[in-house]
Amino acid sequence: MNDVWQWDYAFEVLPGIVGGGLWMTIKVTVLASILAYVIGLGLALLRRSDLRIVSMVAWAVIEFIRSTPLLVQLFFAFYVLPDIGLLFDPVTTGVVVFGLHYATYAAEVYRAGIEAVPRGQWEAATALSLPRSRTWTKVILPQAIPRVLPALGNYTISMLKETPLLLTIGVLDIVGVAAEEGSQAFRYVEPITIAGVLFLILSYSASLLTRWMERRVGIAR
Amino acid sequence: MFENVPEYISTAADGLWITVGATVAGIAIAAVLSFVFGLAMLSRLKTVRVIARIYVEIWRGTSEVVQLYWVMFALPILLGYRLVPLLVGILVLGLNFGAYGAEIVRGAVQSVPRAQYEGTIALSMTPAQRMRRVILPQALVEMVPPFNNLFIQLLKGSALLTIIGVSELTHQGKEVLIPRNVSEAATIWTVILLFYLLLAILITMGMRWLERRAAALVGRQPTKRDSVFARFGGGKDPLPAEQSKGGLADLRRKGGE
Amino acid sequence: MIRFEDVGKSFGPVTVLDGLNFTVAPGEFVTLIGPSGSGKTTILRLVMTLEQVTSGVITVGGEYLSHMERGGRLVRADEKHQREVRKRIGMVFQQFNLFPNMKVMQNLTEAPVRVLGKSRAEAEERARELLDLVGLNDKVDAHPSQLSGGQQQRVAIARALAMQPDVLLLDEVTSALDPELVAGVLALLKDIARTTDITFLCVTHEMGFARDVSDRVMMFDGGKVIEDAAPDKLFSEPDHERTRSFLQAVLERG
Numbered sequence: 264m265n266d267v268w269q270w271d272y273a274f275e276v277l278p279g280i281v282g283g284g285l286w287m288t289i290k291v292t293v294l295a296s297i298l299a300y301v302i303g304l305g306l307a308l309l310r311r312s313d314l315r316i317v318s319m320v321a322w323a324v325i326e327f328i329r330s331t332p333l334l335v336q337l338f339f340a341f342y343v344l345p346d347i348g349l350l351f352d353p354v355t356t357g358v359v360v361f362g363l364h365y366a367t368y369a370a371e372v373y374r375a376g377i378e379a380v381p382r383g384q385w386e387a388a389t390a391l392s393l394p395r396s397r398t399w400t401k402v403i404l405p406q407a408i409p410r411v412l413p414a415l416g417n418y419t420i421s422m423l424k425e426t427p428l429l430l431t432i433g434v435l436d437i438v439g440v441a442a443e444e445g446s447q448a449f450r451y452v453e454p455i456t457i458a459g460v461l462f463l464i465l466s467y468s469a470s471l472l473t474r475w476m477e478r479r480v481g482i483a484r
Numbered sequence: 485m486f487e488n489v490p491e492y493i494s495t496a497a498d499g500l501w502i503t504v505g506a507t508v509a510g511i512a513i514a515a516v517l518s519f520v521f522g523l524a525m526l527s528r529l530k531t532v533r534v535i536a537r538i539y540v541e542i543w544r545g546t547s548e549v550v551q552l553y554w555v556m557f558a559l560p561i562l563l564g565y566r567l568v569p570l571l572v573g574i575l576v577l578g579l580n581f582g583a584y585g586a587e588i589v590r591g592a593v594q595s596v597p598r599a600q601y602e603g604t605i606a607l608s609m610t611p612a613q614r615m616r617r618v619i620l621p622q623a624l625v626e627m628v629p630p631f632n633n634l635f636i637q638l639l640k641g642s643a644l645l646t647i648i649g650v651s652e653l654t655h656q657g658k659e660v661l662i663p664r665n666v667s668e669a670a671t672i673w674t675v676i677l678l679f680y681l682l683l684a685i686l687i688t689m690g691m692r693w694l695e696r697r698a699a700a701l702v703g704r705q706p707t708k709r710d711s712v713f714a715r716f717g718g719g720k721d722p723l724p725a726e727q728s729k730g731g732l733a734d735l736r737r738k739g740g741e
Numbered sequence: 742m743i744r745f746e747d748v749g750k751s752f753g754p755v756t757v758l759d760g761l762n763f764t765v766a767p768g769e770f771v772t773l774i775g776p777s778g779s780g781k782t783t784i785l786r787l788v789m790t791l792e793q794v795t796s797g798v799i800t801v802g803g804e805y806l807s808h809m810e811r812g813g814r815l816v817r818a819d820e821k822h823q824r825e826v827r828k829r830i831g832m833v834f835q836q837f838n839l840f841p842n843m844k845v846m847q848n849l850t851e852a853p854v855r856v857l858g859k860s861r862a863e864a865e866e867r868a869r870e871l872l873d874l875v876g877l878n879d880k881v882d883a884h885p886s887q888l889s890g891g892q893q894q895r896v897a898i899a900r901a902l903a904m905q906p907d908v909l910l911l912d913e914v915t916s917a918l919d920p921e922l923v924a925g926v927l928a929l930l931k932d933i934a935r936t937t938d939i940t941f942l943c944v945t946h947e948m949g950f951a952r953d954v955s956d957r958v959m960m961f962d963g964g965k966v967i968e969d970a971a972p973d974k975l976f977s978e979p980d981h982e983r984t985r986s987f988l989q990a991v992l993e994r995g
């Protein structure tokens with residue numbers, strides 16, 4: 264057991280990490296991203312509400328969630344949700360907490376995107392007597408959303424790298440499985456290094472994807 | 485329901501100091517690494533640029549939890565001895581967030597108008613003088629808001645130290661308070677979340693002060709933001725705002741000024 | 742003082758200058774005129790070493806600027822060599838390019854202290870004299886952002902003079918200014934040109950000023966000097982049709 268790197272052991276743990284962990288990482292990231300993008304848009308619209316109380320509450324929620332650790336929010340949900348009768352399984356809890364946390368980031372992204380739509384667009388819609396809901400759905404959002412996609416993509420990459428937190432509530436992603444293997448064999452070098460390399464590959468390919476989106480958005484404008 | 489709150493606060497406070505210590509030390513290391521590697525990415529020497537790029541990509545591209553595990557459990561096998569968990573945590577926070585910070589520094593330096601650089605050439609300054617006396621002071625102003633973001637992310641990242649057994653704030657909740665009073669989980673976690681919020685506000689206040697100082701240095705008004713802790717977007721984007729061309733960077737500039 | 746020998750300059754596939762030859766004598770005030778995009782700025786930037794020649798040689802004050810001698814052969818100048826020669830050259834930019842992180846005084850003393858190695862006291866004394874000259878001695882402690890465009894440009898002129906250059910390059914130094922501020926800055930430059938023996942190479946669209954202050958005017962088009970004459974000659978009876986139509990167009994524009 265003295266070699267710095269043992270290939271047989273590496274190949275022994277690889278299938279478990281890729282088969283079990285990788286799948287969990289991707290599943291949670293995708294589901295939570297969708298949730299974050301949807302709730303984030305809702306939060307952004309509430310934040311722009313004409314009712315001052317509504318926009319203030321939205322602002323407070325966004326700032327509070329953004330300023331405190333995801334891990335503590337995860338524990339909060341894990342221990343408190345069952346008390347109020349919401350018996351989610353740990354994966355669902357994780358998706359909900361990740362989705363909410365990142366929704367606050369998404370809200371700020373949407374906000375910047377909406378603010379970047381020129382004032383003239385609002386004025387033109389008013390001049391055409393478009394109702395407010397139609398102005399939003401047909402004029403403003405179609406212009407704002409394509410521009411914010413790359414930034415949202417970047418947050419999905421951040422989220423990807425936080426999925427290992429789920430191991431604290433018993434959901435094993437790439438790192439969870441790797442750590443499990445490591446603790447059984449009392450040898451962490453290979454599984455944890457494999458986990459790191461997998462993350463490098465994942466986040467690198469995801470960043471290629473967002474860069475591609477950025478170029479597309481650049482052309483579209 | 486609230487009669488135990490004082491006890492929760494005092495027990496949590498035992499971990500608070502470790503959180504504060506790890507965060508401050510992590511910020512110090514991250515700040516130094518940000519400047520070293522941020523400037524290295526702008527070096528004229530290709531080797532230096534490549535080394536800096538590799539550091540940044542590895543520490544940004546893997547996950548903080550992976551890094552904690554790796555330094556805690558894998559590195560000792562290569563090194564032959566173990567580091568105490570708190571030290572591991574501080575090192576990982578510094579190295580991880582230093583990689584993000586390096587991109588902030590690089591972006592801010594590159595955002596200084598080219599005309600300023602040409603001004604220094606017309607005055608025959610040496611490359612070191614150009615950077616130290618003219619470019620960096622101006623870049624500093626641009627760096628403060630994204631560093632504010634980054635340091636709050638670092639504070640939040642310090643909660644993960646609980647995974648390797650550092651008895652910081654989150655650890656006090658999970659391993660000390662919850663086992664004692666699991667029925668009051670909501671109160672316990674709220675107390676702990678509020679502690680983090682307080683620390684985040686303190687960081688923002690400090691950074692706002694720095695920003696005013698830096699803005700005064702270049703004779704401008706600090707950027708207007710709508711609250712004590714409203715910040716520009718996320719500081720921990722894999723591609724920081726300054727770098728992503730045609731993305732949110734120019735949207736923000738319009739919206740934020 | 743400045744000599745261009747067969748200088749060529751391309752940006753990628755675009756050739757801006759092609760086999761350009763001219764000289765400027767010590768103490769001379771030479772103005773470059775010509776249509777937009779003809780490469781006037783490029784010439785000044787080459788002299789300031791902000792750009793490097795593609796071919797040909799530039800000398801300043803008898804020293805190679807674009808090149809240097811090494812082992813009896815002429816090779817491309819390195820940064821160190823250029824920094825030495827560059828000390829003799831100053832430039833005033835269209836957009837002033839003052840350092841916003843320094844007050845007016847420090848803008849004027851930074852380079853004299855750090856580059857020329859003057860004592861701070863000496864540099865400050867000289868800076869005060871120069872601020873007197875440009876009429877801004879009450880702005881010593883102002884930030885550039887607190888000054889008007891005209892004032893900023895005066896400080897920029899003082900900053901360039903603080904380096905005691907042999908050659909001063911002026912690139913459309915009044916075109917970013919409000920119309921009512923232009924005359925003051927031009928009068929200042931004229932004053933400096935008359936009272937010092939600095940060699941000037943100037944790009945401007947202010948034809949009245951050019952005629953008034955220049956020893957020679959060079960009409961520049963298509964990467965070549967097409968006419969080179971005393972201002973009175975060039976402005977009143979140019980030899981070339983191209984010069985005539987250019988001047989006419991400029992005068993009509995205002």
Ligand SMILES: Nc1ncnc2c1ncn2[C@@H]1O[C@H](COP(=O)(O)OP(=O)(O)OP(=O)(O)O)[C@@H](O)[C@H]1O
Pocket residue numbers: 752755757775776777778779780781782783784
């Ligand atoms: N960095 C560069 N890269 C590519 N092309 C350039 C660059 N700088 C200048 N050019 C091109 O070189 C040509 C000459 O530019 P230059 O700025 O010297 O013209 P100019 O005579 O000063 O014009 P103007 O009167 O408008 O200031 C132009 O066609 C310009 O597009």
Ligand SMILES: [Mg+2]
Pocket residue numbers: 781782783913
């Ligand atoms: Mg020009």
